[in-house]
Amino acid sequence: TYYRHHRYVPHFYRYREHSANTENLLPEVSNPAPEVTQPRVPTYPEIPEVFHPVPEVIHPIPEAFNPVPEVVHPAPEPYQTPEVQELVAGASSPVNMSRVFYGIMFDAGSTGSRIHIYKFIQKDPVELPVLDNEMYHAVKPGLSAYKDNPEEAGNSIRQLLKIAKKTVPEDDWKRTPVVLKATAGLRLLPEDKAKAILTEVKDVFAESPFFVPNNSVSIMNGAREGVLAWVTVNFLTGHLYSNTRRTVGILDLGGGSTQITFLPKSKKTIQSAPPSYIANFNLFQNTYQLYTHSYLGNGLFAARLATLGALGADGLDWKVFTSSCLPKKFREEVAFGGDTYKVSGIPDGYAGYKLCYYEVMKVIKGKVHQPYEVKGSSVFYAFSHYYDRAVESGLIDGSRGGAVEVRDFKKRAKEVCNKMTKYRAISPFLCMDLTYITCLLKEGFGFKDSTVLQLAKKVNNVETSWALGATFDYFRNLNIH
Numbered sequence: 085t086y087y088r089h090h091r092y093v094p095h096f097y098r099y100r101e102h103s104a105n106t107e108n109l110l111p112e113v114s115n116p117a118p119e120v121t122q123p124r125v126p127t128y129p130e131i132p133e134v135f136h137p138v139p140e141v142i143h144p145i146p147e148a149f150n151p152v153p154e155v156v157h158p159a160p161e162p163y164q165t166p167e168v169q170e171l172v173a174g175a176s177s178p179v180n181m182s183r184v185f186y187g188i189m190f191d192a193g194s195t196g197s198r199i200h201i202y203k204f205i206q207k208d209p210v211e212l213p214v215l216d217n218e219m220y221h222a223v224k225p226g227l228s229a230y231k232d233n234p235e236e237a238g239n240s241i242r243q244l245l246k247i248a249k250k251t252v253p254e255d256d257w258k259r260t261p262v263v264l265k266a267t268a269g270l271r272l273l274p275e276d277k278a279k280a281i282l283t284e285v286k287d288v289f290a291e292s293p294f295f296v297p298n299n300s301v302s303i304m305n306g307a308r309e310g311v312l313a314w315v316t317v318n319f320l321t322g323h324l325y326s327n328t329r330r331t332v333g334i335l336d337l338g339g340g341s342t343q344i345t346f347l348p349k350s351k352k353t354i355q356s357a358p359p360s361y362i363a364n365f366n367l368f369q370n371t372y373q374l375y376t377h378s379y380l381g382n383g384l385f386a387a388r389l390a391t392l393g394a395l396g397a398d399g400l401d402w403k404v405f406t407s408s409c410l411p412k413k414f415r416e417e418v419a420f421g422g423d424t425y426k427v428s429g430i431p432d433g434y435a436g437y438k439l440c441y442y443e444v445m446k447v448i449k450g451k452v453h454q455p456y457e458v459k460g461s462s463v464f465y466a467f468s469h470y471y472d473r474a475v476e477s478g479l480i481d482g483s484r485g486g487a488v489e490v491r492d493f494k495k496r497a498k499e500v501c502n503k504m505t506k507y508r509a510i511s512p513f514l515c516m517d518l519t520y521i522t523c524l525l526k527e528g529f530g531f532k533d534s535t536v537l538q539l540a541k542k543v544n545n546v547e548t549s550w551a552l553g554a555t556f557d558y559f560r561n562l563n564i565h
């Protein structure tokens with residue numbers, strides 16, 4: 085369980101008060117971010133403040149001390165239901181007139197379920213609320229692992245709700261909305277199995293003391309997932325308020341699906357994209373038109389199985405799926421989406437980067453669209469499994485994140501694949517994963533070797549995930565279409 089205190093202060097002050105985010109309000113759930121430090125990590129140049137990648141947008145004058153620009157989140161005025169509106173209106177604290185409210189967002193992913201509890205402060209009824217902090221906790225496996233036992237799926241959510249009860253003060257329970265959105269794991273399940281799980285989760289929500297809005301449990305579509313992650317990252321990096329209209333793109337590599345989202349600078353990117361890859365929405369009186377797509381089956385774990393030819397195959401009880409991306413003597417059972425697969429290296433065959441690249445290419449070539457503009461100079465934030473694999477392979481420091489070039493993934497993939505025994509202890513899949521990431525970035529999206537990716541698990545102490553964007557969308561409909 086991590087408790088991240090997260091109080092926004094304007095850039096001018098932030099740069100001077102490095103301890104501003106270290107205060108911990110709830111020590112009983114305190115657990116600093118898991119420090120996954122790698123002993124052999126080469127020291128890469130760090131980004132000084134992950135949340136602030138473009139120092140030139142800092143306003144060095146005190147006038148920039150305007151509470152609005154970056155402390156806001158979309159105002160919760162048009163609350164979704166009159167019921168909530170009433171509840172929030174009644175929340176004023178008699179003591180200091182500032183009122184606190186919470187939003188609980190569950191991310192039901194293919195490899196795990198996570199709870200995000202956001203605390204907002206409405207300092208003044210006229211001003212926009214401030215995101216104060218996030219409480220985050222994750223459990224494994226994801227809901228799809230319980231495809232034949234929906235009751236257990238419900239139990240995993242019940243377990244996370246206990247944390248919500250500890251975090252949100254009892255007086256606020258009744259007006260705190262609880263929402264769950266499922267991603268690739270449930271998208272990949274047969275409809276009836278996914279439905280049974282969602283019904284079970286609805287029952288668990290109904291018995292909870294929190295506010296359960298209509299449609300609080302659903303499978304989110306891929307385009308929304310990409311857009312909402314883009315909103316989160318651009319909010320946390322301060323790009324939604326700068327006058328420059330400069331924003332950052334996002335690359336999210338989940339277990340089941342992968343998303344790419346950015347704000348195109350060139351009209352040609354929009355015109356040459358399949359129409360479903362363009363999403364519009366409104367935020368802070370701006371209308372944005374984004375390039376976004378979610379590739380189902382191209383998340384890291386789904387791609388491993390697809391590379392092995394195992395995804396969707398029959399005869400799982402007796403078939404062994406092999407790959408030259410795996411150490412020759414490796415043999416194991418792998419669970420994903422409620423199924424178990426026997427996988428192994430090729431004991432008397434060849435293994436290594438080149439052969440592996442051919443194998444992973446099958447999962448990418450002809451499936452991934454190259455946006456017209458991606459070779460340009462946009463900054464991309466990459467997180468989830470991009471981040472995890474970069475840490476595991478020693479490309480970046482796990483406690484800080486950092487910047488890498490696409491060619492760094494390629495270089496490390498070659499090293500790992502050509503010395504598989506050395507890296508086996510870290511993960512037998514490391515060669516396959518790094519080769520897949522390299523291939524996805526280069527052959528798939530068409531990034532150049534020199535494209536810089538900012539790798540971050542969290543920005544300014546908040547998880548880089550679609551969950552914060554989805555909470556904004558709940559409080560104030562972004563009208564994504």
Ligand SMILES: O=c1ccn([C@@H]2O[C@H](COP(=O)(O)OP(=O)(O)O)[C@@H](O)[C@H]2O)c(=O)[nH]1
Pocket residue numbers: 191192193194195196198226267268269337338339340341342383467468469472541547548549551
């Ligand atoms: O707030 C979050 C949400 C996800 N993740 C990580 O991102 C990856 C996303 O995988 P997921 O199973 O959600 O993928 P999906 O089902 O969306 O394809 C996993 O390693 C998670 O641990 C994270 O670090 N913080």
